[in-house]
Amino acid sequence: MKYFDVAIIGAGIAGASIASEIGADRSVLMLEAEEFPGYHATGRSAAFWTESYGGPLVQPLTSASLAFLEKPPAAFSETGFLRARGAVNIAREEQGHLVDEFLADFAGSDVDLERWNWAQATALIPGLKPAWTQAVHEPNCRDIDVAALHAAYLRDARRQAVELVCRAPVNQIRRREGAWQLTAGDQVYQATVLVNAAGAWADRIAEMAGVRPIGIQPLIRNMVQIETDPPSSPDMPLVVGLDGSFYFKPEAGGSYWLSPHDETPSPPGDVAPDELSVALAIDRFEKVLDVPVKRVTRRWAGLRSFAPDRLPVIGYDSAVEDFFWFAGQGGFGIQTAPAASKLARAVLLGQAPDEMLRHIDASRYSASRFR
Structure with missing residues (x-):
C-alpha cells in the first residue's frame, strides 16, 4: 500500500491545478478514472475568458486569475494562455x-x-x-488556450513529483485509523487528506467516503x-x-x-x-x-x-475530518483556475493566501456554507 499526504480524485483542470499548487509541499497522488486527464469537462470547454461569466460573485476569482494567465511564471510556462477577443x-x-x-x-x-x-x-x-x-x-474578453493551460498544470505537477495514475476509477473509500484508504482498480492507496476534485462525480465520491453530498x-x-x-x-x-x-x-x-x-x-x-x-x-x-x-x-x-448556489466549493468539509472539496466549478473552472487553486492551497495547507487573493473573501466559497 502506497502512502501519500494528499490524494486527489480527478485530474481535470481542478485536480491538476491544485496538484500543481501543493506538490512542492506535500506528497501527492492524483487518480483519474479515464485513459487521459480532462476527457469530460476540461477537454470540452468553449475556451473563452470573460470577467462577467458566472456572475458578480465568481468575477473576483476570474479577475484575480488574469495576470497569471497573461504572463505565468517562467518555470510554469514560457508563454501565456490568452488571446484578445472582446x-x-x-x-x-x-x-x-x-x-x-x-x-x-x-x-x-x-x-x-x-x-x-x-x-x-x-x-x-x-x-x-x-x-x-x-x-x-x-x-477585455479573451480566448483561452485550455489544452495548453491544462497541460502546463499537469507538467508542473509532474515536475514536483506528483504521481498521476490514469485508468484508475475509485471504487472504494474507507476511513481507517485517521487516514483515507482508497481502492482504485486492484491498487490500494492511503492518504491523510482526500481532495474531491471529481467534477460531475463529486457527490458520488462524497457518498463513497461517508460524507454528506452537497448537491453538485x-x-x-x-x-x-x-x-x-x-x-x-x-x-x-x-x-x-x-x-x-x-x-x-x-x-x-x-x-x-x-x-x-x-x-x-x-x-x-x-x-x-x-x-x-x-x-x-x-x-x-x-x-x-x-x-x-x-x-x-x-x-x-x-x-x-x-453547487446549489452556483458558486465553487473550496474547503474542508465541516463534518468529516480531512475531506477537502474542490468542486462545483461550473463553466468557469478554467478561467478561474489560477486564483481558485491558490485559494485551495492556502485553505488546505493552512497558509496565508497568495497576494493575488487579497480582494477575495474565501468564506464565500467555503464548503461549510452548506452545513
Missing part, C-alpha cells in the same frame, strides 16, 4: 431591463463594461439583425461548429445573449462555435450531443445574424457541475 452581450429592444440588470450587477467592480446601441454593435458584428438594439461591450448537479451543455457563407471574421467578438439563450464566437478557418446555452440535468457520465439542442443552437444563431448556415462540421457536449 465580447458583446446583446438583447432585443424589449429586453432593455436585462442590460440594466447586467450593468447593475457589476457596478462598483473593475469590470470594463459599456452600454452600446445597434450601430456600435454591428460595427463589430457584421450581419447583426436590427432587432438586437441593446448591447453591452466587454472589451451535472448539467449538459451542447456545442456546435458550423460553416457559413460568408465565413466568420477572425476579429469578431464573442456574442452572448443577455437572456441566457445563446453564445457564439468565430473559430479558425472561418467557422463559428455556437451553443444554445442549455443546462440539462444529467447523471455523471460521458454525454453525447443532442440533435434538438443542435438545431436550437442553429435556429437562435440565424435569428441573430443575417448569415446563412452551410453545414454543421462538428457537434459535442460536455458536463458542467454546479
Whole structure:
C-alpha cells in the first residue's frame, strides 16, 4: 500500500491545478478514472475568458486569475494562455431591463463594461439583425488556450513529483485509523487528506467516503461548429445573449462555435450531443445574424457541475475530518483556475493566501456554507 499526504480524485483542470499548487509541499497522488486527464469537462470547454461569466460573485476569482494567465511564471510556462477577443452581450429592444440588470450587477467592480446601441454593435458584428438594439461591450474578453493551460498544470505537477495514475476509477473509500484508504482498480492507496476534485462525480465520491453530498448537479451543455457563407471574421467578438439563450464566437478557418446555452440535468457520465439542442443552437444563431448556415462540421457536449448556489466549493468539509472539496466549478473552472487553486492551497495547507487573493473573501466559497 502506497502512502501519500494528499490524494486527489480527478485530474481535470481542478485536480491538476491544485496538484500543481501543493506538490512542492506535500506528497501527492492524483487518480483519474479515464485513459487521459480532462476527457469530460476540461477537454470540452468553449475556451473563452470573460470577467462577467458566472456572475458578480465568481468575477473576483476570474479577475484575480488574469495576470497569471497573461504572463505565468517562467518555470510554469514560457508563454501565456490568452488571446484578445472582446465580447458583446446583446438583447432585443424589449429586453432593455436585462442590460440594466447586467450593468447593475457589476457596478462598483473593475469590470470594463459599456452600454452600446445597434450601430456600435454591428460595427463589430457584421450581419447583426436590427432587432438586437441593446448591447453591452466587454472589451477585455479573451480566448483561452485550455489544452495548453491544462497541460502546463499537469507538467508542473509532474515536475514536483506528483504521481498521476490514469485508468484508475475509485471504487472504494474507507476511513481507517485517521487516514483515507482508497481502492482504485486492484491498487490500494492511503492518504491523510482526500481532495474531491471529481467534477460531475463529486457527490458520488462524497457518498463513497461517508460524507454528506452537497448537491453538485451535472448539467449538459451542447456545442456546435458550423460553416457559413460568408465565413466568420477572425476579429469578431464573442456574442452572448443577455437572456441566457445563446453564445457564439468565430473559430479558425472561418467557422463559428455556437451553443444554445442549455443546462440539462444529467447523471455523471460521458454525454453525447443532442440533435434538438443542435438545431436550437442553429435556429437562435440565424435569428441573430443575417448569415446563412452551410453545414454543421462538428457537434459535442460536455458536463458542467454546479453547487446549489452556483458558486465553487473550496474547503474542508465541516463534518468529516480531512475531506477537502474542490468542486462545483461550473463553466468557469478554467478561467478561474489560477486564483481558485491558490485559494485551495492556502485553505488546505493552512497558509496565508497568495497576494493575488487579497480582494477575495474565501468564506464565500467555503464548503461549510452548506452545513
